Amino acid sequence: MDDEDPSAIRSIAVSPDDAVDAFVYSRENPGEAVLRVTPPFHGRMRARIHVYRVDDTHLTGAVHLSPDDVIEDDVSAAYPRLEDELEDADPDETGGIRKRHAEAVEAWQERAREAIVESVPIETADGSRRVEVKRLG
DSSP: OOTTOGGGOOEEEEOHHHHHHHHHHHHHSSSEEEEEEOSSOOSEEEOEEEEESSOOHHHHOOEEEOHHHHBOHHHHHTOOOHHHHHTTOOGGGHHHHHHHHHHHHHHHHHHHHTOBOSEEEEEETTEEEEEEEEEOO
């Protein structure tokens, strides 16, 4: 099998910290953070956090896993949004709201580190297929 073909991948090792950090980064900053797996591909691979503004997978052959796919759906959906908290606040309250938001994000991060899925979809030349996720740490 070609070592540039992601069909060889059976499992991907993921750091829960990387998955959570990628998720939070994409919500709080410009650009996008993913978990990236790069060729040569083999049965067991390690995904690392990768931040980009332009997707270069067509040039590198890398596989990008969305942190949304790596963290359980109910936990992803529960991410605290600062915009929602600031929507009806008056200017005097914003400092306290930002502090509470930071605390809420920290609590969410702890929960999300424990909510890593067992498998994720990856795209191959033959279409989408699921591979196992192995937690690191």
